[in-house]
Amino acid sequence: MRIIVCVKPVPDPKHWNRLQLDPKTRTLVRKGIPGTINPLDRHALEAALTLREQEGGEVLVVSMAPEDSQPVLKEALAMGADRAVLLSDRVFAGSDTLGTAYVLSVGIERLGEFDLILCGDETIDGGTAQVSAQLAEFLGTPNVMHVSGLEVSPGKPWLARSQIEHGYTLVEIEPPMVLSVVKTINTPRYVTLMNILEAEQKPIEVWSANDVTLSEPWAGLAGSPTQMADLFAPERKGMAEMITGDPKEQAAKLADRLHRLGFC
Amino acid sequence: MSDQVESKIWVFVEQRRHVVAEVGLELLGKARSLAEPLQWKVAAVLVGHELDALAEMVLSFGVDEALVADDALLEHYCNQAYVKAVEGAIRQYEPQALLLGATAMGTDFAPRLAARLRTGLSAHCIDLDLTPDGQLLSLVPGWGGNVMARISCPKTRPQVATVLPGVFPVPEPGRARGRMVSLNPQLQPEDLGYRVVETKREEAPKSGLETAEVVVAGGWGVGSKADWTRVEELAAALNGAVGATRPPVDEGWAEEKQMIGQSGRTVRPRLYIGLGISGHMHHLVGVKSSELSVAINSDPKAAIFEHCHVGLVGDLKEIVPPLVEAIKQYSQQEPG
Ligand SMILES: Cc1cc2nc3c(=O)[nH]c(=O)nc-3n(C[C@H](O)[C@H](O)[C@H](O)COP(=O)(O)OP(=O)(O)OC[C@H]3O[C@@H](n4cnc5c(N)ncnc54)[C@H](O)[C@@H]3O)c2cc1C
Ligand SMILES: Nc1ncnc2c1ncn2[C@@H]1O[C@H](COP(=O)(O)O)[C@@H](O)[C@H]1O
Numbered sequence: 001m002r003i004i005v006c007v008k009p010v011p012d013p014k015h016w017n018r019l020q021l022d023p024k025t026r027t028l029v030r031k032g033i034p035g036t037i038n039p040l041d042r043h044a045l046e047a048a049l050t051l052r053e054q055e056g057g058e059v060l061v062v063s064m065a066p067e068d069s070q071p072v073l074k075e076a077l078a079m080g081a082d083r084a085v086l087l088s089d090r091v092f093a094g095s096d097t098l099g100t101a102y103v104l105s106v107g108i109e110r111l112g113e114f115d116l117i118l119c120g121d122e123t124i125d126g127g128t129a130q131v132s133a134q135l136a137e138f139l140g141t142p143n144v145m146h147v148s149g150l151e152v153s154p155g156k157p158w159l160a161r162s163q164i165e166h167g168y169t170l171v172e173i174e175p176p177m178v179l180s181v182v183k184t185i186n187t188p189r190y191v192t193l194m195n196i197l198e199a200e201q202k203p204i205e206v207w208s209a210n211d212v213t214l215s216e217p218w219a220g221l222a223g224s225p226t227q228m229a230d231l232f233a234p235e236r237k238g239m240a241e242m243i244t245g246d247p248k249e250q251a252a253k254l255a256d257r258l259h260r261l262g263f264c
Numbered sequence: 265m266s267d268q269v270e271s272k273i274w275v276f277v278e279q280r281r282h283v284v285a286e287v288g289l290e291l292l293g294k295a296r297s298l299a300e301p302l303q304w305k306v307a308a309v310l311v312g313h314e315l316d317a318l319a320e321m322v323l324s325f326g327v328d329e330a331l332v333a334d335d336a337l338l339e340h341y342c343n344q345a346y347v348k349a350v351e352g353a354i355r356q357y358e359p360q361a362l363l364l365g366a367t368a369m370g371t372d373f374a375p376r377l378a379a380r381l382r383t384g385l386s387a388h389c390i391d392l393d394l395t396p397d398g399q400l401l402s403l404v405p406g407w408g409g410n411v412m413a414r415i416s417c418p419k420t421r422p423q424v425a426t427v428l429p430g431v432f433p434v435p436e437p438g439r440a441r442g443r444m445v446s447l448n449p450q451l452q453p454e455d456l457g458y459r460v461v462e463t464k465r466e467e468a469p470k471s472g473l474e475t476a477e478v479v480v481a482g483g484w485g486v487g488s489k490a491d492w493t494r495v496e497e498l499a500a501a502l503n504g505a506v507g508a509t510r511p512p513v514d515e516g517w518a519e520e521k522q523m524i525g526q527s528g529r530t531v532r533p534r535l536y537i538g539l540g541i542s543g544h545m546h547h548l549v550g551v552k553s554s555e556l557s558v559a560i561n562s563d564p565k566a567a568i569f570e571h572c573h574v575g576l577v578g579d580l581k582e583i584v585p586p587l588v589e590a591i592k593q594y595s596q597q598e599p600g
């Protein structure tokens with residue numbers, strides 16, 4: 001079985017308090033914030049590794065990111081992926097989700113046939129939750145999002161469980177397919193020192209725009225249909241009316257107000 | 265009946281088993297107010313099977329057209345079939361904008377459709393604007409709510425956006441004046457892509473949060489599972505429901521169904537009290553429509569004080585107990 005996992009390097013959320021908005025350029029300053037695998041993509045990778053253990057085959061990791069993201073791909077290899085491909089080119093920079101899905105799709109086309117592509121449902125930085133479905137559209141395969149369970153039995157259609165509001169849908173689906181997972185699907189494994197050493201031997205290939213066939217214009221900032229018109233810190237409505245005093249006085253004043261409004 | 269569709273803004277009104285998702289109605293209201301200055305018409309798009317009654321219902325929300333894609337193969341939601349059912353109509357009638365709820369269905373259907381049409385899509389919007397020249401500007405929270413982005417889609421049409429549920433109010437229904445147009449989807453079984461085996465509603469006991477008049481929500485600042493009783497006591501004193509931000513849910517102090525915000529529930533109480541909550545957009549989108557909001561937080565610079573009506577700077581462990589006592593005394597004075 002050939003499984004591809006799409007992994008996005010994101011700035012580590014543990015350090016987001018250091019994120020700054022440059023008021024002049026209106027861009028996020030993320031200098032010095034270390035990268036990590038998008039948290040849900042670890043669950044996608046875990047699902048792939050479990051399936052490989054069960055069915056045999058290989059797990060490939062694909063990422064579109066700047067070249068300095070290689071340590072993040074090493075993390076994925078240390079978790080157990082066999083091989084990683086980093087799609088990296090200035091032409092790809094600034095892609096919106098259509099552009100990202102398009103670039104990933106041409107990279108995956110070069111990788112050849114696959115049974116399953118696994119993605120996270122959404123990323124924590126952009127958080128659009130759009131790439132997996134758009135990737136499936138470019139590749140012409142079916143896709144299921146919000147996947148919290150997967151049952152694979154050889155020779156039969158697979159069963160994917162997709163979370164919806166207040167419940168779930170169970171669907172029968174045949175490979176090749178794209179699935180994007182939610183975090184309840186599994187618990188990602190820990191990486192040992194041994195795994196990290198092993199990962200050193202595993203290949204990371206870096207592919208530029210010249211290594212893939214871009215027949216459509218959607219890649220990069222120039223090709224992306226959406227644009228960021230503005231970026232700003234959340235609107236401040238102005239300060240609340242403050243109730244002051246020592247804690248007892250504050251409590252009494254608030255209770256009095258709630259009483260006058262009929263809440264007690 | 266002429267089948268020429270004139271609406272420039274289309275709203276996908278999601279239904280499962282003939283029950284519509286409220287966000288679809290919320291968007292009908294918003295679409296009408298966006299369209300008015302430009303004198304654009306607004307359509308509701310319904311996809312499914314045996315939808316006549318729903319078409320009547322959406323028309324009562326003042327839309328000009330109800331565009332109905334009705335086919336037995338559309339009975340259960342399947343993204344590829346849904347895309348095929350509306351793609352042709354979009355190419356033919358060229359709407360300027362298409363709005364969908366950011367639900368499980370909307371977040372799956374919208375990206376596939378937008379990719380098929382090779383157009384732009386903005387996700388999880390919390391506000392929408394339409395410029396006089398017809399550009400849709402969507403407000404999108406990013407980075408855990410630390411920043412807001414305004415997204416435009418200057419070159420391609422339609423401009424597509426998914427909008428978080430509960431951001432806009434549900435409009436009042438009135439007299440229907442629009443008409444129904446059948447989209448005639450013409451699907452084959454091969455168009456489905458996958459087969460729905462079953463759809464189960466899990467007995468997620470209603471938390472009562474969505475309809476509660478009073479919501480007391482606790483955040484990370486509550487401190488521990490033992491201290492969580494403070495949140496519950498205050499809620500009980502006010503006959504209210506207990507809500508939470510994400511950290512208390514992750515820690516197991518509160519249950520998943522109590523989470524309020526982007527990934528949780530949206531509440532519309534008359535009174536919201538936030539205890540030990542910093543005020544991330546992810547949480548605040550879920551409490552935006554509270555009539556009166558009160559926050560207790562020990563950090564005077566907490567963002568929540570910028571978004572609520574009444575603020576108390578202090579330790580909730582010191583303020584909540586006397587507050588509960590005082591409320592109980594008032595309630596005893598005037599029973600019932
Ligand atoms: C994609 C995504 C979706 C998300 N969806 C949601 C969602 O739906 N709902 C949600 O809630 N979160 C959501 N989050 C998480 C969200 O970004 C915030 O992390 C979360 O809302 C913060 O919760 P908090 O305010 O309780 O905690 P914190 O931000 O840690 O704030 C705790 C506050 O308590 C105060 N405090 C501490 N001690 C005391 C005391 N003794 N007395 C009074 N005050 C005290 C502190 O000053 C601080 O302001 C989401 C995140 C992501 C990335
Ligand atoms: N640049 C990228 N490289 C590889 N995979 C990505 C990239 N962006 C998004 N993905 C995948 O798509 C999923 C959803 O991302 P998003 O639509 O950006 O929220 C992620 O969890 C990843 O699996």
